[in-house]
Amino acid sequence: xxxxxxxxxxxxxxxxxxxxxxxxxxxxxxxxxxxxxxxxxxxxxxxxxxxxxxxxxxxxxxxxxxxxxxxxxxxxxxxxxxxxxxxxxx
Numbered sequence: 009x010x011x012x013x014x015x016x017x018x019x020x021x022x023x024x025x026x027x028x029x030x031x032x033x034x035x036x037x038x039x040x041x042x043x044x045x046x047x048x049x050x051x052x053x054x055x056x057x058x059x060x061x062x063x064x065x066x067x068x069x070x071x072x073x074x075x076x077x078x079x080x081x082x083x084x085x086x087x088x089x090x091x092x093x094x095x096x097x098x
Contacts, residue, residue, distance in 0.1 A: 016091040017091060017092045019092045022090050023090040024079055026090070033078065033082075036077075036078065036081065037078050040074040041071065041074040044069065044074055049062060052066060
């Protein structure tokens with residue numbers, strides 16, 4: 009007989025607002041930020057935008073997209089840690 013998958017209710021405030029607490033999360037976040045920043049900053053280099061404005065324009069999407077990926081990865085792989093009802097039993 010097939011076992012029905014367990015459903016967890018995710019605490020959205022907890023999953024979005026908790027800072028990265030493991031080294032794996034911190035490294036993933038920094039790498040994603042650097043990659044996305046480079047993707048957004050490369051085209052700006054060849055325009056007449058000032059360097060400060062270019063950095064600012066590239067940093068905003070880099071931070072938001074990287075944090076979005078972190079939340080997605082948390083929701084896929086660490087659901088139990090960010091659920092509303094934490095059961096320590098397996």
